[in-house]
Amino acid sequence: MLKDITLGQYFPGDTVVHRLDPRTKIVLVLVYIVAMFIAESFASYALMLVVLALAISLSRIRLATVLKGVKPLIFVIAITAFLNIFYTSGRVLVEFWIFKITEEGIFNAIFMSLRIIMLIMGTFMLTYTTSPIMLTVGIEQLLGPLKVIKVPVHELAMMMSMALRLIPTLIEETDKIMSAQKARGADFDTGNLIQKAKALLPILVPLFISAFRRADELAVAMESRCYHGGEGRTRLNVLTMSGRDYISFALAAAVLAGVITLAHFGL
Amino acid sequence: MSKTPILKIENLTHVYSKGTPFELSALNGINLEIGRGEVIGIIGHTGSGKSTLIQHLNALIKPTEGKIYLDGKDINESKQSVKEARSRVGLVFQYPEYQLFEETVYKDIAFGPKNMRLTPDEIDVRVRASAQFVGIDEELLERSPFDLSGGQKRRIAIAGVIAMLPEVLVLDEPMAGLDPAGRREIMENLMGYHRETGNAMLIVTHSMEEAARYAQRMIVLEHGRVAMDGTPDQVFSREKELKEMGLAVPEMTELAEKLRGCGLPLEGTIYTVEQMRDALLRLGGGRQDA
Structure with missing residues (x-):
């Protein structure tokens, strides 16, 4: 019973994703989160979905496992979707009593829930593929510069x-x-x-x-x-960046640029 | 002693995390009968299923397959039967001192009887009696259990289970981590309890010597199966098999085997110093006669 908690669980493996430098993975997840918040059109969501699918398939972690991480938050997602459906003004589709369902509301609900689900799945990819020890090492090194101000x-x-x-x-x-x-x-x-x-x-x-x-x-x-x-x-074991880290940084930059461009043109 | 067994284990199988990649079968079709008032030593290698088996006996773990009968009644039948099993089969875990929590020794020992909803008078009688059984002085009863020594804490924790007056007392490595004097004292206390109440006792142990000294019957588990079941004599006569299972045989058995290897024709099963002495005397006597 208690042993079945999956939060923050690490699944050992030897894939490209597992071998990435933990610092890289932390930065990638941060970029991913920022991009998720910038994305607001079909095209940009599709792009992010491709990124997520790529990460999951490269890590060889079963989709069911990743989805299991979303399960505890289903309630939150449902409430978000519910509020978005009924409290977005726009072209009314159905109306009954005090409730109005608008076309924009439905789109908002879908986008918002999708955003939450993808955010969770993306961040879980970090803890699923990085051992807690590597994660702390990564955080320590990334925060290293803060030592100057006595942190x-x-x-x-x-x-x-x-x-x-x-x-x-x-x-x-x-x-x-x-x-x-x-x-x-x-x-x-x-x-x-x-x-x-x-x-x-x-x-x-x-x-x-x-x-x-x-x-x-x-x-x-x-x-x-x-x-x-x-x-x-x-x-x-001193952390060293290798080719795959630089390649993933380049890809992340490209995706971020892509999402910003799409948002800029309102696509 | 009545003829019907107090506990009957029928075809007990337990599989951990069934249906996941971590599936692990801990028990495979165990059949056992525990008689009233028996003292049994349970022996097995780490991972042989000892702990899983004993946790089934008071319904802490539910069998994957098979049944456990207490006095002829399936213990997993209802909530009521589970509760009954918990009070009639007392289970003392390994390092039980880590489960103490009350402010005073008295209150901690009283926890079990209180959960059985006994009257305060009855609880008082039981707390004092079980403290005496494990050799804890009356004056310690009002102290905090956390001020006492490790050995004393262990006794108090055992007293906490004895106070429920279980008909079967199951102890998982009750002597682990104690010095030889402490081990002996606790075993003597437990045997005293057994003699006075006539209740059955199951002792899980790694120490062959202790099992041999106190138990009338020994059960050897291997890979979740009962590998041997019999008197210490019967079990220790199968020395080779025990060794193959990675179990240490008593020192005297080992010595007897070595002496036999040197050509001394020692007779019978030997696992205590007394048996060794007798066997040697018989041998010496034989020569004198010749």
Whole structure:
């Protein structure tokens, strides 16, 4: 049950998309998001759709998996579509009671929902194809220049990677503690809201204690291996940009330019 | 002791994440009967399905196939039967001290009985009795469990399950991570509980010595199947097979095998120091007679 969470899950692979430098992928996703917001015509959406399809097919991640990431947000998408259908003024198609459905409304609803879905799918492509460690390394390097204005970039990245690292451990721990308390007759499913909240106490207390214990152990383990922050620290695997990174930058620039041009001519 | 088994496991099969690429079959058609008042050691390699099996016994995991009967009744039949199974089959997980959560030792031990909706008087009796069973002094009952030592925490957690007075007490590696003295003490406490209440006990363990010393019956699991089931004598006489499964046989069995290899004709199955002594004496006696 708890193990089935897919948010931010990484699917190991050895495709062009997986091998791209994490910095490249982060930048590409940012460009993709910007382009998604600029796009507002059939032609530009079609272009973005091609980009997304290309990324998914190159990464060899099953479409069903990518679509699964959209599932938790279906409600949000539905509300967006609903509001757009009824609250856009324009040429009225159907009218009943206080509701009016306009042609523009339908187009808006389709475009807006499509935009949200494509945004989610696109950003998920980043976490699906990049391991959390590579992702933090990428973020750390991209934010590197901020060190000049005394932003603790390394510390932030380290905290992030440790948090990511602990998520599966804590989920497993929660599962175990839940089973143990169930074995003692704990009941998490019945009762009113207050009773249910109270029933969580036997899980939360041991979970917090073990999280603190783990954090403490980790800190000791790091210190005993002479960790003392990012100062003068080098990496085992230094990120290097290669041909495929430059090619993807060129493609991204072309797509962005294409979308801007299409928007400019109002196509 | 009544003739009908307290627990009957019929053709139990469990497959994790069925229908996904992560499909993993943990148990394959297990058939077992656990008699009332039996003390059983469950032994198996990591991943042999021990933990999966014991979590089925109180309906924490539902079987993919097969049935588990408690006193002749299918435990997964209804919500009520699941609840009943949880209180009649007590399960102590590995490192149970990590599940303590209450402010005082007393309250933590009382958690199980309270969930069984017993009267406060009955709860009080049970908390004190189970604290005594595991060797926790009365004066510790009002302390915070988090101030106590690891060994004491372990006992308190075990007491928390014993307080439900389960007819079958299942313990997953109850001695893991304790020093030899602590291991022995906990085992003696548990055996005391068993003698006094006559309730059945299933102990999952890696230690052959301990299983041999305390259990009347041993069940060896391999790849989700029951590979052996019998008295320690019967199981340890199949030393070669145990070794092939990657299980360590007791030191005395190992020694006996080596001595036999050197030409000493030791008789019988040997897994305790006493048996070794007797076998050696018999041998020596034989020579004197000759």
